[in-house]
Amino acid sequence: MLLNQFLLLSAILFAIGVYGVIVRRNGVLVLMSIELILNSVNINFVVFGTMHGLGGQVFALFVIAVAAAEVGVGLAIVLMIYRTKRTIDIDQLDELKG
Amino acid sequence: MLIASTEVPINVAANIAFGIVALGMIAAAIRVVTTKNIVHAALYLVLVLAGVGVNFLLLQAEFLAITQFLVYIGAIVVLFLFGIMLTRAPLGVSEDLDNPKMKGIGLLTALMVLAVTSYSVLATFGADRISLPGGASTNTADLSDEIFSKYLIPFEVISVLLLAALIGAIVLARRD
Numbered sequence: 324m325l326l327n328q329f330l331l332l333s334a335i336l337f338a339i340g341v342y343g344v345i346v347r348r349n350g351v352l353v354l355m356s357i358e359l360i361l362n363s364v365n366i367n368f369v370v371f372g373t374m375h376g377l378g379g380q381v382f383a384l385f386v387i388a389v390a391a392a393e394v395g396v397g398l399a400i401v402l403m404i405y406r407t408k409r410t411i412d413i414d415q416l417d418e419l420k421g
Numbered sequence: 422m423l424i425a426s427t428e429v430p431i432n433v434a435a436n437i438a439f440g441i442v443a444l445g446m447i448a449a450a451i452r453v454v455t456t457k458n459i460v461h462a463a464l465y466l467v468l469v470l471a472g473v474g475v476n477f478l479l480l481q482a483e484f485l486a487i488t489q490f491l492v493y494i495g496a497i498v499v500l501f502l503f504g505i506m507l508t509r510a511p512l513g514v515s516e517d518l519d520n521p522k523m524k525g526i527g528l529l530t531a532l533m534v535l536a537v538t539s540y541s542v543l544a545t546f547g548a549d550r551i552s553l554p555g556g557a558s559t560n561t562a563d564l565s566d567e568i569f570s571k572y573l574i575p576f577e578v579i580s581v582l583l584l585a586a587l588i589g590a591i592v593l594a595r596r597d
Contacts, residue, residue: 324435326549329476330542332443336450336469338535343454345527348520351504352459355466358497359450362473365489369482373551377560377567380482381575384568387485387492388579392586394497398504399593405508414520 329370336363350401350411354394361390431550435479442479446472457514463501470494481553484561 336359343356365383372379405411449468456462470493477486568576 324432324439324479324551326546326551327542328436328439328443329480329551330546331539332446332476334535334538334542335447337538338531339447339450339454341534342527342531345530346519346523347454349459349518351501351508352454352462352518354504355462355501356454358466358493359453359469362470362493365485366473366476369477369480369485370551372482373480373553377564378572380485380560380564381567381572383477383482383485384488385575385579387488388583391492391497392583394500395586395590396593398500399590401504402507402594411508412517 326370326374329366333363333366333370336360336366348412348414350404350413351398353413354397354401357397358390358394361386361393439476439479442472442475455519457516457518458512459505459515459518460502460512463498463505466501467494467498470498480551481558481560483559484564 340356340359340363343359344353347353347356365386368379368383368386370379372383401411404416408415446469449465449472452465453462453469456465470489474486474489474493477483477489
């Protein structure tokens with residue numbers, strides 16, 4: 324297997340995730356797009372780990388743990404936004420706009 | 422695709438498996454960011470995450486693949502479904518999940534990211550092959566040795582982070 328086929332797949336997933344983060348308006352869907360990005364990074368870690376020992380896999384594990392923490396706190400924040408604003412449309416969170 | 426460095430033999434079956442899984446993953450990922458049904462987005466996300474797990478298996482990272490299936494598909498997707506349920510998102514098709522004004526900007530940014538990363542990847546790694554140990558070798562024992570010796574301090578930091586995130590999520594989501 325070529326190194327590049329995994330790296331290109333990961334690049335495509337990353338780009339799709341970036342598109343989702345920019346375009347989506349629903350808070351939960353933005354978090355899902357962030358998951359796409361984190362997973363593409365994990366593929367990269369494991370692929371490069373095949374060249375440089377097991378460090379890549381260890382860091383992919385750490386990324387999975389951090390992603391789990393991120394989703395937990397992120398969904399709690401989305402719930403708080405829903406409770407105070409009755410919507411999770413992130414375009415309506417514009418109190419900082421002058 | 423079949424040039425130079427022939428020291429590593431090509432594994433045809435693995436390549437075919439990769440092709441099928443990769444196409445499925447890309448299609449599912451596009452559906453995650455374009456579908457108008459929020460529950461379908463979570464279910465397509467399952468497909469992408471399972472595909473990532475299969476990629477880990479192809480790269481002989483079996484412990485990571487199991488972790489991927491357990492943590493992501495078992496826990497995180499369920500968490501997403503709870504998030505969808507608790508925010509009372511419209512079940513079924515809804516038209517306001519996307520911001521139509523941002524579509525052009527999003528597409529442009531994504532294509533630029535894709536162009537830059539794929540160009541640099543192709544220019545750097547050309548036709549380099551992945552060399553994996555053959556046979557039924559596993560590296561779970563080596564992985565645990567590595568985590569609990571060389572990466573012990575990052576591991577402890579991750580444990581504290583998970584605890585903090587747990588407490589933080591409870592404090593944020595608690596009704597009082």
